[in-house]
Amino acid sequence: MTTRDAETLTQLVADAAGTRGSGLTYEQLSDRSADPETGYRPSRNLLHRIGTAQDVKMNPSLIRAVAAGLGLPLARVQAAAARQYLGWEAVDPGVSEGSDDEVIRVARRTGVTPRDTRRVGEFVRKSREEDEPDEE
Incomplete structure (x- = not known):
């Protein structure tokens, strides 16, 4: 099993923003995160909750927006969210x-x-x- 096979949405978001992130603030990540299908943008507060492993309500628009904001493939972000919030791989x-x-x-x-x-x-x-x- 590779590291990517075990990553969670929290890890992906926290690696990009916040205190252990790669330099982005949650505000900046929010500005970059938009669902290409609906235009939905998660708030910095919601992204902070994800990055600190708090429970949030998942939906397809949120996952697509986070993938866009992180610049990662949608399938990778979907897999990380499913692993964390549903226990699936x-x-x-x-x-x-x-x-x-x-x-x-x-x-x-x-x-x-x-x-x-x-x-x-x-x-x-x-x-x-x-x-x-x-x-x-």
């Missing part, structure tokens, strides 16, 4: 079959075993087989 179940270059990611909660992940792969394969037209 993004995993690749190893399903790579098919004619297209396809990546399938699932969220799992802590404690799910590799055996459970194989079951996800089996489900995806079975689904594909059921969706393919019969060739005769």
